[in-house]
Amino acid sequence: MxxxxxxxxxxxxAPATGxxxxxxxxxxxxxxxxxxxQQVYRELARLLQDNKLLVETVEQSDKPDKKRYHLTLSGKKDLQDWLNQPQSRPPVRDPLLVKLFAGDLLESEVLREDLEQLKQDWLAQLGYFRSIEHTYFRxxxxxxxxxxxxxxxxxxGVTQITAGLEWIEEVEATLEDLDNAP
Amino acid sequence: MxxxxxxxxxxxxAPATGxxxxxxxxxxxxxxxxxxxQQVYRELARLLQDNKLLVETVEQSDKPDKKRYHLTLSGKKDLQDWLNQPQSRPPVRDPLLVKLFAGDLLESEVLREDLEQLKQDWLAQLGYFRSIEHTYFRxxxxxxxxxxxxxxxxxxGVTQITAGLEWIEEVEATLEDLDNAP
DNA sequence: CCTTACATGTAACAAGTTACATGATTAG
DNA sequence: CTAATCATGTAACTTGTTACATGTAAGG
Incomplete structure (x- = not known):
């Protein structure tokens, strides 16, 4: 839901297209x-059918037409009702941690690559978040x-990634320790 | 998967029951x-059918019988193969952050309660993790x-929750600031 | 008495993923 | 010529959730 x-x-x-x-x-x-x-388009269709949204068709000369969706009063009310109810927190499902848990079957080299990839992803995202911070939230x-x-x-987002990056350092240090002095 | x-x-x-x-x-x-x-039992049944597991029926005099599952060689191999492939990181879906994003429709009091609840949950979990740390990882x-x-x-888990708790402090401070000096 | 822990499931449904489909424009 | 961006979808499948179902034993 x-x-x-x-x-x-x-x-x-802000109103927007799918x-x-x-x-x-x-x-x-x-x-x-x-x-x-796919999920977005499917759910937009349902919301539209339930009269939570209105469509405005925007014609474009160069690109295909697009449909801009707006909240209706009913949609806004639904949102408000939902906001004022407690929501459950997201379940945790992290494949990388599953890997760590099966530790003795996992090669150090593979883990190192996973960590490196994750670090790069997170750094990119952190950079992006920081740019937003700098532009809009000075x-x-x-x-x-x-x-x-x-x-x-x-x-x-910023604090989560920052903590995640520190954790990666910790894992990398552990890995080095393990592989250098067994 | x-x-x-x-x-x-x-x-x-370690071998275990559902x-x-x-x-x-x-x-x-x-x-x-x-x-x-429900998910566990369903997937165990599938794994069993695919010969990735073996069952051992453990009879108990006082409680209902239970089925203890063990990995087969094929199951272990599947796990190993999976471990050595890169896995995508988990998608983020956090209802509380959705709430923050719709900020102006959200009452401060409701948000305060959400934060308090989350803090209690996290503190309990942190306490539990720390007790494991103390017992097994001295x-x-x-x-x-x-x-x-x-x-x-x-x-x-420990670092994530710690960072999360600090973030809650930050949000609470912001909320107070907002409500006291508008 | 009532709830919690133990123990295992089935069925229906909702949400999320993967694959397929189409077509224009722009940048390299 | 190829890939990426814009723009919208359908269909099939897999996962995850919610509701229902049953039965014993222990503790307050």
């Missing part, structure tokens, strides 16, 4: 919610309540 | 992998490679 409300929340921020929503999920909302374009105290709360969502 | 390998990894650590595996996922593996008992350097890698999985 939560994808529904992630979409409503994103559309409440394509744009998919992009938001991949970029600015990367630490908040994830959804593929003096957070001066911002509206809405933006300060959005900033807190971004901060979550 | 990854549930399959989470089960194989857990059974590689019930015990479900418990492990809820306790020691809470920061690694999550699965309900001098990590002295342990086998296997246990040191398992310790790194546990450390991931």
């Amino acid at each position: 939560a994808l529904r409300y992630a979409l409503l929340a994103a559309l409440h921020e 394509y744009e929503l998919t992009q938001r999920f991949r970029s600015r909302l990367a630490n908040v919610w994830n959804a593929s374009h 003096q957070p105290d001066a911002l509206s309540r809405q933006y300060r709360l959005q900033y807190m969502a971004l901060r979550r | 990854a549930l399959r390998y989470a089960l194989l990894a857990a059974l590689h650590e 019930y015990e595996l479900t418990q492990r996922f809820r306790s020691r593996l809470a920061n690694v992998w999550n699965a309900s008992h 001098q990590p350097d002295a342990l086998s490679r296997q246990y040191r890698l398992q310790y790194m999985a546990l450390r991931r």
